[in-house]
Amino acid sequence: MDPDHPTFPLIQLPVVPRTLVFNLFESGDLFDISLCSKRMTRMIKETRTLANSHYLLFRTCQSLIQVKFIKSRRMIWFDFTSGVPSDEMKEERTVGACHFKHVQKICQKDVEIDQYNIFYLDVQKGMAELSKHLVYIFPGPIQMEFSVIFSQNFGELFAYEHLQQLETLRIVGGIMLKNLLEQVFRNLKIQKKLVVEPDTDDEYVIEQIRSFAENWLLSPNLKTERVRFGWRNRSTVLEFNDLRTKKWDRTQRERKYLYYEKNELHRVDCTNGLDIQRDDGELATLVYWGRSIYFLVWNERFPEKKRLNQLPEKLASHYKKLEELNREYTDSSSLERLLSNSSLRYDEFVDTYKILRGMDAEVRLSSVGRSLRRRVFDQMYEIIDYQDYLEIG
Numbered sequence: 001m002d003p004d005h006p007t008f009p010l011i012q013l014p015v016v017p018r019t020l021v022f023n024l025f026e027s028g029d030l031f032d033i034s035l036c037s038k039r040m041t042r043m044i045k046e047t048r049t050l051a052n053s054h055y056l057l058f059r060t061c062q063s064l065i066q067v068k069f070i071k072s073r074r075m076i077w078f079d080f081t082s083g084v085p086s087d088e089m090k091e092e093r094t095v096g097a098c099h100f101k102h103v104q105k106i107c108q109k110d111v112e113i114d115q116y117n118i119f120y121l122d123v124q125k126g127m128a129e130l131s132k133h134l135v136y137i138f139p140g141p142i143q144m145e146f147s148v149i150f151s152q153n154f155g156e157l158f159a160y161e162h163l164q165q166l167e168t169l170r171i172v173g174g175i176m177l178k179n180l181l182e183q184v185f186r187n188l189k190i191q192k193k194l195v196v197e198p199d200t201d202d203e204y205v206i207e208q209i210r211s212f213a214e215n216w217l218l219s220p221n222l223k224t225e226r227v228r229f230g231w232r233n234r235s236t237v238l239e240f241n242d243l244r245t246k247k248w249d250r251t252q253r254e255r256k257y258l259y260y261e262k263n264e265l266h267r268v269d270c271t272n273g274l275d276i277q278r279d280d281g282e283l284a285t286l287v288y289w290g291r292s293i294y295f296l297v298w299n300e301r302f303p304e305k306k307r308l309n310q311l312p313e314k315l316a317s318h319y320k321k322l323e324e325l326n327r328e329y330t331d332s333s334s335l336e337r338l339l340s341n342s343s344l345r346y347d348e349f350v351d352t353y354k355i356l357r358g359m360d361a362e363v364r365l366s367s368v369g370r371s372l373r374r375r376v377f378d379q380m381y382e383i384i385d386y387q388d389y390l391e392i393g
Contacts, residue, residue, distance in 0.1 A: 011039075015046055022047045027067070027074045028105060028114030034137045035093060044137045049073075051140025053167070056131055058146035058157075063123050065131055067138055074112045078130060082117035089119055096129035124151050128160050141167035141191070148173035148180060148198055155183040168193040178204045194227040197292075205229045205293060212295050213243055213276060213286060220280045226259060227295040231288065240286060245274035253283060256387070257296045258303040265385065268294055304387060308346065311384060315342070318380050322373065329369020335359075336373055339380075350386045353377055 010021060022030060022044065034044040055066040065078040082104075089102035093116075102119035120126040135142065144166050150173075151157065158164060164187045171184070181204050194212075212227050248255070248271055257268040273287030273296075283298045300306055322340040326332050332340070335356045339349060360374070 011043075018043065019047045023049075026107070026114060027069065027076045028107065028116070031076060031114075031134070031137070032093075032105075034133070035095065041133075041137060045139075049138050051134075051138040054131060054135055054138075054140055054142045056127060056142065056144045056146075058124065058127065058144070058150045059172075060147065060150055063127060063150075065127055065134065067134055067140075069138070070140075074114050076134075077113050077115040078127075079115065079117050080120060080123045080127060084117045084119075086119040089117060093118075095133050098126050098129040100126065124157055128157055128163065132160060132162050135162045143168045145170040145172065147171075148175075153183070154180065155186070158184060158186070158188055165189045165191065167191045168195075170195045170197075172197045174198055181208070190224070190227070192223055192225045196229045198230050205231050209286065209293055209295055210240060210243070213240065213284065216284060216295075216297070217243070217276065217278055220278065220282075224295075225297050225299065228292050230291065231293040240274060240276075243274075243276050243286075245276050245286065248273060248275065253285075253298050253301045254304055256304065257285065257294075257298070258300075258307065267387075268296065270296065311346070312342075314383055315380060318376050318383075321376055325369060325372050325376070329367065329372070331367050331369050332373065333370075336370070336377075339377055340373075346384050346386045347388070349384060350381065353381050 010018060013021065022033075025033070027049075030044050030047070030049065034041045050070045052068045052070045053066075055068075057064050057066075061081065063080040065076075067076040069075070084104055086102040089104040091103040091105060093100045093103050098120065100118050100120055104117040106115045106117070108115055118126065131142070142163065142165075144163070146154070148171065166188065167190075169188075169190055170193075175198055185208060190212075209227065209229065212224065216222055216224050252275070253270075255269065255271050257270050259266055259268075268287065268289050270285045270287045270289070273285040273289075273294075275283060275285050277283050283301065285294070285296045285298065287294050287296070319340065319342045326337070326340060335352060338344065338352055339356065344352070356377070
């Protein structure tokens with residue numbers, strides 16, 4: 001031992017003080033330490049550093065693993081398609097059954113990310129082995145997205161036990177044939193959301209949707225939110241009589257199902273959907289809409305009404321801004337003053353806004369005040385996003 005550089009007996013510490021010490025390390029450092037030995041792997045796991053999500057993306061243009069944490073700490077990003085030349089990746093890592101000979105670690109302190117660029121020929125195997133280790137040391141739900149053209153054998157990917165239970169799965173790309181569907185769904189369980197965008201085999205899709213519905217009916221603790229399969233067979237009549245379906249009852253739910261995806265609001269028209277109700281009172285709908293067949297769980301029975309009830313709070317700062325603009329610029333028109341009135345109903349706001357914008361197409365704006373007010377009105381119109389199928393003031 002060098003007396004000028006004494007070692008710290010980290011391994012000999014009891015669990016609690018050792019965990020406190022490990023909590024001082026950055027996320028990427030914990031990952032690297034876990035690779036030193038099986039003993040260190042167990043010690044990192046004992047820190048109970050929980051992940052908010054493990055996101056796996058398998059696409060030909062970009063393949064990566066992203067780990068976000070529940071507590072405030074840096075995200076870890078493993079990029080298998082970074083484009084960095086392999087001869088610039090001078091580090092090595094051994095994870096599970098894979099030895100990565102070309103690795104580059106970058107600590108991006110400005111954006112709180114520990115990034116690893118990795119070059120490995122068998123990307124699918126490399127990501128599967130790496131994610132297996134990550135999920136073990138940083139437990140948390142797994143979210144996955146893949147393109148159907150990424151691999152010829154997804155069966156190998158979903159043979160990994162930790163990838164047989166996903167929180168969400170999104171499948172993109174071209175046509176998805178029955179053989180590929182069977183590879184993916186043979187042992188797979190989805191906890192919350194499933195989106196299959198490609199057109200799929202007609203008979204198999206009906207079987208899968210029925211299976212999801214039956215499993216949901218029999219599992220009160222199941223937190224499924226949304227299942228979607230790409231499906232263009234309009235000629236097939238959806239019949240699920242054995243599930244005791246009912247037609248839409250406007251007293252039980254709204255016409256349209258709302259959900260957010262990549263920060264964008266989507267609506268699915270469930271007017272012609274088939275409703276099923278679980279013994280605990282939860283309601284779900286089976287519906288064909290927009291070239292897809294959906295299984296939707298109504299965690300909120302009247303989502304549009306709830307969204308509209310939250311609008312006053314979201315619009316408050318905009319009305320305050322309009323008050324300031326009207327005081328500073330006194331050239332507002334009667335329509336502009338009407339739109340600045342917070343007591344105006346949402347449908348009246350939309351109608352007045354359209355009239356004003358129609359006039360703008362014919363008359364060029366002539367002042368700074370009018371231009372600034374238009375900007376606020378545009379933002380309010382987007383926030384309100386009024387749907388005329390609801391009779392709400």
